[in-house]
Amino acid sequence: MSSPRTMLEVKGLAKRFSPRSGQAAAPWILADLSFHVAEQEFLTLVGPSGAGKSTLLNIIAQVDGASEGEIFFRGKLIETADGAALKPGWNCQIGYVTQDDNLLPWRTLYENVTLPLKLQGRFDATGKARVDDLLRVTNLSGFQRYYPHELSGGMRKRAALIRTLAYDPPIILMDEPFGAVDAQTRTQLQQDLLRLWHRGGKTIVFVTHDIGEAIALGDRVLVLSKSPAKIIAAHNIGIKRPRDLGNVYRLEGFGELFEAVRKDIQ
Amino acid sequence: MLTLFYETRAMNTRVIVDRMIVLALVIAGWELCSLHFGTIWFSSPLRVLYRFGEEIRSGDLFFQASYTLKAALYGSLLGGIPAALLPFVLRRHPVAGAILDPYFVGGYGVPKLALAPLFILWFGVDIAPKVALVASIVSFLVFFSTTAGVNAVNAQYVSVARVFGANERDIARHIVWPGAIPYAFAGFRVAAPYAIGAAVVGELISSNRGLGFMVQSGATDFDTTLVFVSLVTLTIIVVVVNLLIGLLERWLLRWRPPQRHLAARVAGT
Numbered sequence: 001m002s003s004p005r006t007m008l009e010v011k012g013l014a015k016r017f018s019p020r021s022g023q024a025a026a027p028w029i030l031a032d033l034s035f036h037v038a039e040q041e042f043l044t045l046v047g048p049s050g051a052g053k054s055t056l057l058n059i060i061a062q063v064d065g066a067s068e069g070e071i072f073f074r075g076k077l078i079e080t081a082d083g084a085a086l087k088p089g090w091n092c093q094i095g096y097v098t099q100d101d102n103l104l105p106w107r108t109l110y111e112n113v114t115l116p117l118k119l120q121g122r123f124d125a126t127g128k129a130r131v132d133d134l135l136r137v138t139n140l141s142g143f144q145r146y147y148p149h150e151l152s153g154g155m156r157k158r159a160a161l162i163r164t165l166a167y168d169p170p171i172i173l174m175d176e177p178f179g180a181v182d183a184q185t186r187t188q189l190q191q192d193l194l195r196l197w198h199r200g201g202k203t204i205v206f207v208t209h210d211i212g213e214a215i216a217l218g219d220r221v222l223v224l225s226k227s228p229a230k231i232i233a234a235h236n237i238g239i240k241r242p243r244d245l246g247n248v249y250r251l252e253g254f255g256e257l258f259e260a261v262r263k264d265i266q
Numbered sequence: 267m268l269t270l271f272y273e274t275r276a277m278n279t280r281v282i283v284d285r286m287i288v289l290a291l292v293i294a295g296w297e298l299c300s301l302h303f304g305t306i307w308f309s310s311p312l313r314v315l316y317r318f319g320e321e322i323r324s325g326d327l328f329f330q331a332s333y334t335l336k337a338a339l340y341g342s343l344l345g346g347i348p349a350a351l352l353p354f355v356l357r358r359h360p361v362a363g364a365i366l367d368p369y370f371v372g373g374y375g376v377p378k379l380a381l382a383p384l385f386i387l388w389f390g391v392d393i394a395p396k397v398a399l400v401a402s403i404v405s406f407l408v409f410f411s412t413t414a415g416v417n418a419v420n421a422q423y424v425s426v427a428r429v430f431g432a433n434e435r436d437i438a439r440h441i442v443w444p445g446a447i448p449y450a451f452a453g454f455r456v457a458a459p460y461a462i463g464a465a466v467v468g469e470l471i472s473s474n475r476g477l478g479f480m481v482q483s484g485a486t487d488f489d490t491t492l493v494f495v496s497l498v499t500l501t502i503i504v505v506v507v508n509l510l511i512g513l514l515e516r517w518l519l520r521w522r523p524p525q526r527h528l529a530a531r532v533a534g535t
Contacts, residue, residue: 063425089429102426106444106521115440116430149523167430 005039006075007171007203008060013069014228015055029055031228033069037171037205042197044206046214047224048265053207054099056229057173060205061096062086073171092120095169097177101160103148109159110135110144116167127166134162138192154185158192165196171203178213190217191245198242211261215239216248221257223264233264309491314498317491331499333476337393337465341400342457349409350450353416354438374406378464382471396468396476400461407460408453415449416442448522451515458511459504466500 013033019026029052037043047053058064060071062078065086071078078090089096103112114131117123135141138158148156157178164172178189194217197204208214214221215237223233239251248254293311300308321327356363381402385395419442427437469478477496484492 061429063429088425089431092431094429096426096429098422098426100422102420102422104423104441104444106519107440108521115427119427119436119440120431147521149521164430 006036007039007041007073008205009036009072010034010060011070011072013056013059013066013071015052015059015064015067028228030059030066031230033230035222035231035234037203040201040203042204042206042217042219043222044208044214044218044220045222045224046208046211046261046265047229048226049209050227051224052227052229053209053224054175057096057175057205057207061094061173062088062090063096089169092116092167093169093171095164095167095172097161097164097172097174099176099179101148101156103156103159103163105148108145108147109140109151109155112148113159113163113166116163120167122167130168131162131166134165134196137196138162152185153181154189157181157185157189161189161193161196165202168201170201171205174204174206176208177206187245187248193217194241194243194245211258211265212248215254215257215261216243216245216251221261223261233261235260305490306488307490309494313491314494317495318498321495327495327499330475330477330480330496331503333393334462334465334469334478334500335503337396337468337476338400338461340393341397341465342404342454342461344397345401345403345405346408346454346457349405350412350453352409353413353446354442356413357416357438357442358434370406370409374410378403379467382468385468386472391472391474396465396473399468400464403460403464404454404457407457408450411453411456412446412450415446418449419445448515448519451511451519455508455511455515458507462500462504462507 011034013030014028015030016026016028033056035043045053045056055064059066063086065081073090073093079085079087103109104115107115110131113135114123114127117127117131132141135144138161140155140158140162143151143155148159151159161177178186181189190213196202206214206217215235216239218237221235221237222231223235224230225232235257237257239253239257243251296308296311300310305313318327356366378399382395382399385398385402389395389398423441423445424437427441432440465476466478466481469476470482473479473482477500480496481493484490484496
């Protein structure tokens with residue numbers, strides 16, 4: 001599937017880490033990996049644990065370098081070669097929500113959520129209003145002055161999410177952000193995420209090992225192979241939006257898609 | 267001593283009663299010793315109590331204690347503050363850190379009390395050599411503790427902060443520094459009794475003021491009551507200083523989850 005407006009394009013990406021002593025060459029983590037993401041698309045990547053999903057996002061976020069391949073952001077080449085001077089976040093254009101919430105324990109919820117805006121010098125009236133709005137939408141109002149250890153797991157996840165949404169990067173990478181919470185909280189978080197995404201303007205690349213989650217959230221699901229990871233299948237998710245995630249198995253066509261993706265992975 | 271603060275939180279009546287019993291036994295043993303060996307060697311709890319009151323009323327105890335405390339405080343600040351900042355400089359200059367490392371370790375190994383005569387030669391007999399002695403001890407304890415904190419910085423916090431626009435200075439200020447504060451504090455907490463001890467040793471060697479001088483002059487005059495008054499005062503000072511550091515630490519580190527498991531372990535509940 002191709003779109004007239006491509007947000008992000010990954011071409012022939014490959015990665016291996018430097019070899020351990022006594023090892024001739026380290027194994028490839030990613031091999032010849034190519035895909036693209038359209039503007040405002042919700043793309044999900046699903047693959048087995050240890051497939052190199054986090055490595056892939058680290059490279060796109062410029063936290064880590066690539067061994068081979070190129071990445072284009074809105075048509076512009078992002079320097080990704082190993083050893084090149086990386087620019088994490090590509091000037092705050094690429095947001096990254098990691099597996100762990102990584103909230104700073106010594107800052108209150110509000111101080112955590114507003115930190116990116118402060119560091120970018122954008123903590124003005126508009127920024128404040130935006131943060132307040134996000135706090136309200138995610139039911140975190142009233143907890144602004146709590147420290148992370150005083151919040152529940154789900155609240156911390158939502159805080160991590162709106163910390164990135166608050167500074168409004170056009171594309172957000174998400175690395176199994178709802179991994180370590182119970183099933184009910186997880187559904188709630190997914191629903192929150194979709195609601196926020198429906199407000200428009202955001203492109204999301206969402207990585208997960210959970211097939212159901214990938215289908216329930218995405219416009220399109222890419223299936224990653226076992227390591228070294230490459231794209232082995234792509235599915236357009238035609239399920240109507242807005243989707244009610246409380247009843248995901250009853251969604252039109254969910255069962256067939258689930259079966260298809262499961263077969264791809266095996 | 268280190269866990270005194272958490273101890274008090276979990277204290278229950280049973281523990282308080284048992285502690286009073288231990289205190290009574292210690293005092294009774296002391297009294298027995300003074301009865302058996304004579305008050306010339308052991309003084310006696312009552313004599314010490316009376317003398318303590320006398321020395322407080324005359325203002326002498328306050329005068330001597332404040333001299334010792336001043337040396338300990340100045341030395342702790344003079345040695346501790348640069349030692350708490352140095353690890354942040356070395357973090358940005360890892361090569362310099364690697365070059366200097368063996369010298370820090372070597373310096374830590376030098377028995378500092380043996381430097382006291384040298385400091386007296388250099389700085390005279392007033393407060394300066396005591397401050398130097400305290401600083402030489404406190405600085406190494408705080409330096410190594412803070413360095414451990416700087417090295418323990420969570421790499422994920424740093425990565426995430428870079429992604430949302432933090433530069434090196436932001437990272438030092440918002441991530442490395444707050445993360446290292448508990449470690450710097452642990453250094454100061456451990457150093458506090460040593461700081462007071464070092465000030466006292468400085469006074470023992472050469473001084474005409476301070477609690478160390480009181481111990482020395484008491485012993486010279488066979489005035490064991492005065493020696494014990496000084497020792498009791500020193501003990502009280504160390505306990506109070508520890509409590510104050512604990513309170514300051516709790517306020518500064520209020521973002522940390524309460525450490526109840528520690529309290530439970532100490533109180534044996």
